[in-house]
Amino acid sequence: MPCASVVELIQLKMDSEDRLQEYQFIKKTCGQGVGQNSLLLDVLKGLSVDELLEIDSHQFLHTLATEDEILEFLQLKHLFAVQATLEVLTGKQPGGRGSACAVADVDYDGNQMIIDAEIDVDVITEQIKACSGCKGG
Numbered sequence: 001m002p003c004a005s006v007v008e009l010i011q012l013k014m015d016s017e018d019r020l021q022e023y024q025f026i027k028k029t030c031g032q033g034v035g036q037n038s039l040l041l042d043v044l045k046g047l048s049v050d051e052l053l054e055i056d057s058h059q060f061l062h063t064l065a066t067e068d069e070i071l072e073f074l075q076l077k078h079l080f081a082v083q084a085t086l087e088v089l090t091g092k093q094p095g096g097r098g099s100a101c102a103v104a105d106v107d108y109d110g111n112q113m114i115i116d117a118e119i120d121v122d123v124i125t126e127q128i129k130a131c132s133g134c135k136g137g
Helices: 049-054 057-064 068-089 121-131
Strands: 007-015 019-026 101-108 114-118
Touching: 007 068, 019 068, 049 068, 057 068, 068 101, 068 114, 068 121, 114 121
Parallel strands: none
Antiparallel strands: 007 019, 007 114, 101 114
């Protein structure tokens, strides 16, 4: 049974050169993955913060090319969640109430930065609808 929470959690792990190494995107209430925990890791791993923020959703979907509307929606949801987190981290977005992302914690040990954040699903869903990427939207 699907849960009714509209907040999800994301954790990004960046290396010392600000390149994505891992991420997890899960539901806050039950801890289950959003689709899959790291649906786009194979595609996004190793990209820098700037490269991740420059990804255009239309080109991205064209590159991944799927006919599965649910998978396409989840791919955009993951992409926008990663980008929203990095936008707050870099100061491009303020975060907080009404924002797509609110960063909860940033930890850096000299080798790796771990960013924990909350993603407002309603805001992300509106971004997906606005980009018209999801054929089901």
